Amino acid sequence: MQASSEPVVRIDGLWSVFGQGESAFAVHQDLMLTVQRGEMLSLVGGSGTGKTVLLRQMLGLLQPSRGSVTVLGRPAAEMSGEGAAARVGMLFQHGALFSAFNVLDNIAFALRELGTLPDALVRDAAMAKLQLVGLKPEHATRMPADLSGGMVKRVALARALIMDPPLLLLDEPTAGLDPNSSDDFCALLRELHAQLGLTVVMVTHDLDTLFALSTRVAVLADKRVIVDGAPLDVAQFDHPFIHHFFQGERGRRAMAPVHGAVPPEA
Numbered sequence: 549m550q551a552s553s554e555p556v557v558r559i560d561g562l563w564s565v566f567g568q569g570e571s572a573f574a575v576h577q578d579l580m581l582t583v584q585r586g587e588m589l590s591l592v593g594g595s596g597t598g599k600t601v602l603l604r605q606m607l608g609l610l611q612p613s614r615g616s617v618t619v620l621g622r623p624a625a626e627m628s629g630e631g632a633a634a635r636v637g638m639l640f641q642h643g644a645l646f647s648a649f650n651v652l653d654n655i656a657f658a659l660r661e662l663g664t665l666p667d668a669l670v671r672d673a674a675m676a677k678l679q680l681v682g683l684k685p686e687h688a689t690r691m692p693a694d695l696s697g698g699m700v701k702r703v704a705l706a707r708a709l710i711m712d713p714p715l716l717l718l719d720e721p722t723a724g725l726d727p728n729s730s731d732d733f734c735a736l737l738r739e740l741h742a743q744l745g746l747t748v749v750m751v752t753h754d755l756d757t758l759f760a761l762s763t764r765v766a767v768l769a770d771k772r773v774i775v776d777g778a779p780l781d782v783a784q785f786d787h788p789f790i791h792h793f794f795q796g797e798r799g800r801r802a803m804a805p806v807h808g809a810v811p812p813e814a
């Protein structure tokens with residue numbers, strides 16, 4: 549049983565090395581990060597800094613080269629396979645729905661695969677999740693190709709939550725959505741985070757999403773987490789990536805409506 553003070557995610561001395569011999573390269577070097585229960589942590593960093601690798605390691609799909617990635621008190625790599633969906637839910641960037649399955653069968657997938665419940669109960673559980681994410685019963689029989697981008701994200705979210713995992717990982721949750729759909733999806737994520745007591749780790753390049761959702765931000769650069777903290781504090785940290793990311797025109801615009809003031813130019 550996990551003690552309540554134990555972080556939901558603990559990453560300690562992580563090295564992620566790809567390639568062999570002379571072409572070997574490290575994406576993470578001695579990276580440290582902890583995520584406490586109830587946090588909504590955003591991971592940001594330049595392209596290729598290993599954000600997706602980190603999510604895959606938390607999911608147990610990728611082994612660390614050195615160091616440890618512990619989720620809910622157990623090494624993440626021990627938890628892939630059956631039952632993993634009860635511990636960690638993952639929303640992939642483009643939803644990654646099965647195109648040959650309808651909405652309900654997509655949502656039900658992990659629970660049905662487990663094979664422990666009669667089909668009527670699996671369907672009831674999937675229908676409850678469909679409604680939890682703001683979709684209607686009549687959407688259950690639609691095929692993925694007939695859904696809007698916002699609906700695909702909702703179905704993918706319902707699928708990630710089918711086994712009520714305490715930890716939810718989101719890879720670019722609002723990528724590809726128009727501004728209104730993006731705002732609606734952020735509102736849904738915020739509501740579910742509070743209602744279900746979820747711990748959330750997300751990768752995002754979108755500053756509106758970051759400011760709308762994050763309780764904490766961790767910045768990946770130079771192969772490690774260079775700073776983490778409240779979004780506005782992190783935005784003031786002196787590092788070239790942070791200047792570029794937060795203090796460009798886009799960043800200043802994203803901070804203004806939320807926080808009432810446009811910070812001075814760097």
Ligand SMILES: Nc1ncnc2c1ncn2[C@@H]1O[C@H](COP(=O)(O)OP(=O)(O)OP(=O)(O)O)[C@@H](O)[C@H]1O
Pocket residue numbers: 566567575593594595596597598599600601602
């Ligand atoms: N399985 C793998 N084998 C070899 N190299 C890999 C593997 N997975 C990731 N990499 C490399 O690790 C680096 C980090 O990749 P990752 O996808 O995590 O970056 P990212 O921070 O998510 O970038 P982006 O913001 O562009 O999506 C890249 O150079 C990538 O090519």
